Amino acid sequence: MTDPEIHQLEIEKIFSKKWYFIAHESEIPNKGDYVSRWIVHDPVLLIRSGAGDINAFINSCTHRGVHLCTADLGNKKTFTCPYHGWTYNIEGELVGILAGNKLYGEEMDKKEWGLRKVPKVESYHGLIFASLNPDVEPLEEFLGGMKWYFDIMLGRSNKGMEVIGAPQRWVVDTNWKVSAEVFVGDAYHTAMTHRSTVELGISPKDPLFASNGYQIQLENGHGLNVIQPPESVSIPPYQGLPEELWPMFEENLTEEQLSVFKNTMVFNGNCFPNLSFLSPMHGKGEHENLTNFLTIRQWRPLGPDKIEAWSWVLVDKEAPEEFKENSYKRYVNTFGPGGTLEQDDTELWTRLADASKGVTARDKNLHFNNVVNYLMGMDFVEPVDDFPGPGIAYPTTFLDVVHRGFYEYWQELISKES
Ligand code: FES
Known part of the structure; x- marks a missing residue:
C-alpha cells in the first residue's frame, strides 16, 4: 500500500493514462467562473469559457x-x-507581456505561448473528468455499466444535480x-468500525443489516453495493427524496432503474481509480427520520502514504430548499470531515497504512507468509440472473468480489509495458 516505487508506477500507468474526476459542472456555471484542481501533482485550471464551454488548462x-x-x-x-x-484570458490565450515588444521584439507570436490544454476533458451528467492521455478511450466507454447507476444518482431529474458549497478537503495519512x-x-466494516453509532442508536443493531442487497462487479475495476432493506423493514421509496421529485424520476429513468432505486437504502461504490460515491438514507434508528444525501469523493494521492480527500x-x-439544507x-454530521462515521473510517485507514511499511508487510518472497485476505464469498456465493442492472450481481454485499475486480484491473494496468 505505501511502497514509493509502486506509487510512481501508479502515477505513470494509471493516473496519467486513465480518466480522473476533477469537478462538477455546477461549480462553474457562469462565464469566467473557475476552480483550481489537481491530477495528482499536475495543477489544472478549469474555466467556463465565453461560449459556455469548459476550458481545462x-x-x-x-x-x-x-x-x-x-x-x-x-x-x-x-x-x-x-x-x-x-x-x-479565460480562453487560455496569452494577452499581456510586461514590456513585451521591448523585451521580446515585435515578432514574438503570443499565440504560441498560451496556456497548455489538458489533452482530454469529457463530462457525464455534470461530472467532469480529465485525462493527460490524448489517446484515452471515450469517457462513456470507460464508465461502461457504471453509467446506468450514475443515471439513477445524477441523471434522474430534469435540471440535474448541483453541488452545495465548495468541496471540503482534508488530509489523511493513508494510501x-x-x-x-x-x-x-466494504459493507462488512460497518458494524464494527462504526460501532459507536450503533450504541448511540444512529445505526441498526443487526450486524448483518448492511449485507442485504447486491454487490455489483463492473468492467474496468468499477464496482458498487446496492444495499436494500431486509424484508421485515419497509423504507420510503427513492431513498426518501421529496415526493415532488418523483414524477421527474419516473420520466427520466427506465422501469428497471426505478425498480432498483425505489427499494434501495444505500448506493456506495467506486469508479476506478479514485472517484467514490455514497448515497445513504441516514437517520435515527433503522427507519426513523431518514434523509438522503449524496457525497462524491476524490482521493487525491499526495504520496504513497498520504491523500487529500x-x-x-x-x-x-x-x-x-429545506430538503437541501437538511x-x-x-452529510456534515456523518460523513463530513468531522462527521461521526468519517472519523471512524479515517482512524482505521491510517492504521492500515502504518502497518504496511515494515519488513513483514513488504514480504515479496513470503518468508513471513504475510498475505492479506480478500476471499469473502469466493467460490461459494454465485451471481444472480434476475438483477435488472448491468454488471455481475451477487446476492449480498458482504463479499470481496468487487475488491478483487478493483485489484485485478489495477494489476493489469500496472503490469503494462510503458
Ligand atoms: Fe514569469 Fe509567469 S510570468 S513565470
Missing part, C-alpha cells in the same frame, strides 16, 4: 512554469502570473487504494 505559466492561479475558485476575466506578470476499496464495496455534496437542483446537515 495546465495551471502553470508558460514563461517559467510557475503555478499560475492558486485561488481555489472565483470569477475572472484574466489571470496574471505573480512572477513576471504574463497575463492570460488512496485503502479509501477506494472501502467505498467500492475531496468531498462534494450534491442535490437535485429542483429539490425544495441533506447537507445530515
Whole structure:
C-alpha cells in the first residue's frame, strides 16, 4: 500500500493514462467562473469559457512554469502570473507581456505561448473528468455499466444535480487504494468500525443489516453495493427524496432503474481509480427520520502514504430548499470531515497504512507468509440472473468480489509495458 516505487508506477500507468474526476459542472456555471484542481501533482485550471464551454488548462505559466492561479475558485476575466506578470484570458490565450515588444521584439507570436490544454476533458451528467492521455478511450466507454447507476444518482431529474458549497478537503495519512476499496464495496466494516453509532442508536443493531442487497462487479475495476432493506423493514421509496421529485424520476429513468432505486437504502461504490460515491438514507434508528444525501469523493494521492480527500455534496437542483439544507446537515454530521462515521473510517485507514511499511508487510518472497485476505464469498456465493442492472450481481454485499475486480484491473494496468 505505501511502497514509493509502486506509487510512481501508479502515477505513470494509471493516473496519467486513465480518466480522473476533477469537478462538477455546477461549480462553474457562469462565464469566467473557475476552480483550481489537481491530477495528482499536475495543477489544472478549469474555466467556463465565453461560449459556455469548459476550458481545462495546465495551471502553470508558460514563461517559467510557475503555478499560475492558486485561488481555489472565483470569477475572472484574466489571470496574471505573480512572477513576471504574463497575463492570460479565460480562453487560455496569452494577452499581456510586461514590456513585451521591448523585451521580446515585435515578432514574438503570443499565440504560441498560451496556456497548455489538458489533452482530454469529457463530462457525464455534470461530472467532469480529465485525462493527460490524448489517446484515452471515450469517457462513456470507460464508465461502461457504471453509467446506468450514475443515471439513477445524477441523471434522474430534469435540471440535474448541483453541488452545495465548495468541496471540503482534508488530509489523511493513508494510501488512496485503502479509501477506494472501502467505498467500492466494504459493507462488512460497518458494524464494527462504526460501532459507536450503533450504541448511540444512529445505526441498526443487526450486524448483518448492511449485507442485504447486491454487490455489483463492473468492467474496468468499477464496482458498487446496492444495499436494500431486509424484508421485515419497509423504507420510503427513492431513498426518501421529496415526493415532488418523483414524477421527474419516473420520466427520466427506465422501469428497471426505478425498480432498483425505489427499494434501495444505500448506493456506495467506486469508479476506478479514485472517484467514490455514497448515497445513504441516514437517520435515527433503522427507519426513523431518514434523509438522503449524496457525497462524491476524490482521493487525491499526495504520496504513497498520504491523500487529500475531496468531498462534494450534491442535490437535485429542483429539490425544495429545506430538503437541501437538511441533506447537507445530515452529510456534515456523518460523513463530513468531522462527521461521526468519517472519523471512524479515517482512524482505521491510517492504521492500515502504518502497518504496511515494515519488513513483514513488504514480504515479496513470503518468508513471513504475510498475505492479506480478500476471499469473502469466493467460490461459494454465485451471481444472480434476475438483477435488472448491468454488471455481475451477487446476492449480498458482504463479499470481496468487487475488491478483487478493483485489484485485478489495477494489476493489469500496472503490469503494462510503458
Ligand atoms: Fe509567469 Fe514569469 S513565470 S510570468
